[in-house]
Every structure is written in C-alpha cells, then in structure tokens.
Amino acid sequence: MRLPNSKDIILLTGSSGQLGYEWSQWLINRNLTFLSPTSTELNLSDPDRVDLYLTKTKPTFIINCAAYTKVDLAEDEIQLADTINHRAVSRVAIYSKNQQVPVIHYSTDYVFNGNVLDGSKYPNGYPIEAQGNPTGVYGETKLKGETALIRNGGDFLVIRVAWLSGRHGNNFVKTMLRLSENMDEIRVVSDQLGSPTFASDVVEVTTKLLEKKISGIRHVSSRELISWADFAAEIMKISHRDTTIKRISSNEYPTKAKRPLYSKLDCTQTESDIGEEMPDWRESLTKLLAEI
Numbered sequence: 001m002r003l004p005n006s007k008d009i010i011l012l013t014g015s016s017g018q019l020g021y022e023w024s025q026w027l028i029n030r031n032l033t034f035l036s037p038t039s040t041e042l043n044l045s046d047p048d049r050v051d052l053y054l055t056k057t058k059p060t061f062i063i064n065c066a067a068y069t070k071v072d073l074a075e076d077e078i079q080l081a082d083t084i085n086h087r088a089v090s091r092v093a094i095y096s097k098n099q100q101v102p103v104i105h106y107s108t109d110y111v112f113n114g115n116v117l118d119g120s121k122y123p124n125g126y127p128i129e130a131q132g133n134p135t136g137v138y139g140e141t142k143l144k145g146e147t148a149l150i151r152n153g154g155d156f157l158v159i160r161v162a163w164l165s166g167r168h169g170n171n172f173v174k175t176m177l178r179l180s181e182n183m184d185e186i187r188v189v190s191d192q193l194g195s196p197t198f199a200s201d202v203v204e205v206t207t208k209l210l211e212k213k214i215s216g217i218r219h220v221s222s223r224e225l226i227s228w229a230d231f232a233a234e235i236m237k238i239s240h241r242d243t244t245i246k247r248i249s250s251n252e253y254p255t256k257a258k259r260p261l262y263s264k265l266d267c268t269q270t271e272s273d274i275g276e277e278m279p280d281w282r283e284s285l286t287k288l289l290a291e292i
Helices: 018-029 047-057 078-099 116-121 137-152 172-180 199-211 228-238 268-274 281-291
Strands: 010-013 061-064 103-108 156-161 185-189 216-219 244-248
Touching (some): 047 078, 061 078, 156 199, 172 281, 185 228, 216 268, 228 281
Parallel strands (some): 185 244
C-alpha cells in the first residue's frame, strides 16, 4: 500500500459519514482532488452499478468508508446489509485486483463474537488473526466484505475500528450530549466493555500505516478497556454537564441485535508498524468535544 497522490484518480466513498468526512478533510488539506459520489451516483445497493461506476471513472486509489451500519435494522434488512457490506465490496475487490488499484477499507469489532470468555482469552484485545465469529447480520456482512478483499488478493489495507465517534455524523458522544440537554439521568450499560476510537485518529493512523507501506488487516483503537457507562461519565465530566449516568446491565437495555460484551481490539501490530502508541481516548475525547 501507499499514500494517495496528485496523480491518482481518488475515489472516496461514504464521505458523509464519520470516517469519510475526516478523509475528505485530509485530502482537501493536501490539495488532492477526489471523487465523492452521492448514493445516487454510486448506488452500493446495486453491485452492477458499482461495476459501471468503476469502469466509467477508472479510479486509481479507492478509500471505502461506506457501509451499512444500522446494527439492529440489519436483522430485518439482511439482503440490503449484505449487498452493501459484502457484494459491493466484492466488486471493488475484483476491480482492485484486475486494475492493480490500492484499496483502503474499514471494518469493525463486530466481526468477532464479543463474549465474556473471549475477554479472558484475549486480555489485550482481539488480535488481528483471531477467528471471526459474529453473532449478528451486521458483523456477518462486514466479515464477508473483508474476506472478499482477502480472497481476491489485491493491494488492500483493512482497518478494524470499535466504538467510533467523530465530528461528523451520528455517534455515542453526540447522543449523550443531546440526551443530557433534557435529562437529569441517563441509563447506560456498564457490562459492555471496549475502547473508544475517534475518526480523526483513525485517519491519522491509517496514513501513517500507508507511509510505512503496510498492507493486510490492522486494528486501530485506544488502549484502555472501559464500559459504555464509563465513557458516558467522562463525556459528562469533560463537557461540564450535571447529568447523572446510571449504570445498568445489558439485560435492562434489550436490543434486536446482540451487542458484544467485549469489543477490545489488540493494536500491538499497528503500534509496532508506526512506532508509536495508539492515541489516549480521553485526550481525543476532549479534542472532539471542543470541536462539536
């Protein structure tokens, strides 16, 4: 893999999302022009139209930030989730292999099982090579997308992230801030453990990996293991909100799709590749809260 440059026809998908927005800013700040198609121009729910778009525009560098991410709704919209997260990615993978085009693709901790026993088995987080074993449709389709890239054997970098927040788009941080405006107490699960990740940090680490010409799969997240309730409490503290965080169990907050109880990603290989530790989540959160 390599960094995109001024000679490339850069295709950025999902530019309206958290990662896509940060990538668009990175490219703009370096005066790099790029294709940023709308969902009408590049309809990922129709793989044949994906082929047509790629054939027409002939990108030489692809940054795929687009995905179906509605975890609960995916349990009902199985075909749509699979088409966007798997079949469309397969078409990108085939194009990448045939045209020798580098692809950056983002994935998720949901490709793993997320059970408590895995927390004991992998105390430092899921390693890159851990067997994917998702429990829901969203994770299953994202894992299939990863597999499509691997099997086609092109030049790719898959970045798995967890608990993502950013300046743009919807996320947990913004939800907590919105709820705190009208609520004295917010109920947040305390038995789901993971490590927050921030979109701007993800893009920064991704570019450092590209500078080192890293390919394959890598994990990007923060180092510390916390609960969603811990995360919410820190959001309230840093933003000087008086809202109380009430800690509850996952059983008290049922969802259609099962949520992982353990989501930590082992970023040791990524840290070794770039020669530095993952960002501190409290510092990144403080920065994010100052920007939104």
